[in-house]
Amino acid sequence: MPTRDAAQLGQNPAPTYDAYLSTCPARQLVDRISDKWVTLVLPALADGPQRYSDLARRIDGVSQKMLTQTLRTLERDGLLTRHVTPSVPVRVDYELTPLGLSLMPLIASIKSWAETHMDEVSAARDDYDSDSSR
Amino acid sequence: MPTRDAAQLGQNPAPTYDAYLSTCPARQLVDRISDKWVTLVLPALADGPQRYSDLARRIDGVSQKMLTQTLRTLERDGLLTRHVTPSVPVRVDYELTPLGLSLMPLIASIKSWAETHMDEVSAARDDYDSDSSR
DNA sequence: CGGTATCCTGGGAGATACTG
DNA sequence: CAGTATCTCCCAGGATACCG
Numbered sequence: 001m002p003t004r005d006a007a008q009l010g011q012n013p014a015p016t017y018d019a020y021l022s023t024c025p026a027r028q029l030v031d032r033i034s035d036k037w038v039t040l041v042l043p044a045l046a047d048g049p050q051r052y053s054d055l056a057r058r059i060d061g062v063s064q065k066m067l068t069q070t071l072r073t074l075e076r077d078g079l080l081t082r083h084v085t086p087s088v089p090v091r092v093d094y095e096l097t098p099l100g101l102s103l104m105p106l107i108a109s110i111k112s113w114a115e116t117h118m119d120e121v122s123a124a125r126d127d128y129d130s131d132s133s134r
Numbered sequence: 135m136p137t138r139d140a141a142q143l144g145q146n147p148a149p150t151y152d153a154y155l156s157t158c159p160a161r162q163l164v165d166r167i168s169d170k171w172v173t174l175v176l177p178a179l180a181d182g183p184q185r186y187s188d189l190a191r192r193i194d195g196v197s198q199k200m201l202t203q204t205l206r207t208l209e210r211d212g213l214l215t216r217h218v219t220p221s222v223p224v225r226v227d228y229e230l231t232p233l234g235l236s237l238m239p240l241i242a243s244i245k246s247w248a249e250t251h252m253d254e255v256s257a258a259r260d261d262y263d264s265d266s267s268r
Numbered sequence: 269c270g271g272t273a274t275c276c277t278g279g280g281a282g283a284t285a286c287t288g
Numbered sequence: 289c290a291g292t293a294t295c296t297c298c299c300a301g302g303a304t305a306c307c308g
Contacts, residue, residue, distance in 0.1 A: 017249040019174065022195030029248040029255060031170045039168040040153065052270055061156030063302055068271065078258025089269040090308080099254055103247055109240045114163040115151040120233055121163060124212025186290055197282055202291065223289040224288080 032077065033103065037062060037070040042100065043108040045080065049095040079103060166211065167237065171196060171204040176234065177242040179214065183229040213237060 017026035032038070040059045044050060050058075056067055071094055074080045079100030085091040096104055151160035166172070174193045178184060184192075190201055205228055208214045213234030219225040230238055 017252045019245050019248055020178075020192055020194055025256065026249045026252045027195075029252055030173050030245055033244060033248060034168050034170050034173040036165045036168050039164050044154075056270095058154055060154055061161075064271070065303090066301065069301090076259055076262040077255045078261070079255075084270095087269095090271085092270060099251065099258070102251070103244075106240065106243045106247055110167060110237075110244070111153050111164055113237055113240055114153055114167060115160045117233065117236070118151045118160045118163055121211045121213075122159065124233070125210055127212070128210040190290095198291070199283090200281065203281090218290095221289095224291090226290060 029077075032073065033107070035070070037066055038074065039107055039111055041067075041070055041074065042079070042096070042104045043111050045094060045096045045100070046104055046108060049083070049093040052092045052094070055094065074100065163211075166207065167241070169204070171200055172208065173241055173245055175201075175204050175208065176213070176230070176238045177245050179228060179230045179234070180238055180242060183217070183227040186226045186228070189228065208234065 018024050019026040019030045021027060037059075040062070041055065044055055044058050052067070052071075055071075056062065056064070059067065071080070071082070075082050075094075078097055080094050080096050083093045083095065085093070152158050153160040153164045155161060171193075174196070175189065178189055178192050186201070186205075189205075190196060190198070193201065205214070205216070209216050209228075212231055214228050214230050217227045217229065219227070
């Protein structure tokens with residue numbers, strides 16, 4: 001059967017791609033999405049389309065360059081779309097595609113984990129740093 | 135310890151930390167774990183303790199420096215432990231802590247997503263690049 | 269408003285050599 | 289085997305200025 005039965009399972013068997021291999025395209029994709037700004041941009045689009053300025057304001061400290069660059073890359077990879085409203089001044093909205101929507105919750109869980117377990121990580125760092133026998 | 139009622143829900147309410155804020159410690163933590171090598175190292179430890187050389191072999195293309203650096207950081211953050219067996223030659227095993235074990239599946243899902251959706255991303259890129267009106 | 273274009277610098281990261 | 293130490297280079301990414 002040529003249909004993908006495995007797709008119904010949460011855990012897919014080894015596909016044609018393997019990120020452990022340095023030459024595999026998936027390795028480069030892992031590199032792209034395992035990115036600080038991606039981890040902030042995707043969850044920021046969870047509640048529907050957002051204007052460029054909204055994203056810039058929400059994601060504190062991001063430079064225009066990095067925000068634009070990140071959005072362009074995500075657009076090229078098919079994770080979000082860019083809608084330009086030719087008003088004056090111009091208005092640009094970004095929205096997750098179905099593909100982006102499939103990745104977003106996974107990324108959001110990482111961000112959420114960081115926020116939830118920050119205290120434990122801090123404690124571990126203090127513990128590590130205070131051990132003189134290291 | 136204070137009782138965490140919100141912990142039972144999959145979606146926690148805004149905690150004390152907010153990665154959207156550039157000054158928040160969670161922002162820095164997001165930066166640390168949204169990392170190419172972390173995304174490969176954590177899933178590599180999913181099946182129990184692994185030797186340094188096993189990790190190096192499995193994660194194709196990683197340099198000694200980056201592997202060691204990544205492992206040290208993860209150890210300091212309390213995500214894994216380092217066990218030294220003083221044999222000759224020395225043997226070092228790395229193992230996920232409960233904290234690391236709580237993050238690992240989330241990271242593994244990102245890696246898995248990259249492998250599963252590589253074709254769609256490739257198609258999107260071709261589509262984007264072939265659009266001359268861009 | 270939502271971008272480019274350009275310059276510039278820190279440090280991320282590979283290569284290499286050495287060691288307990 | 290599992291690292292550390294050093295050197296070096298490259299480019300990610302911030303700052304700044306300008307534009308449709």
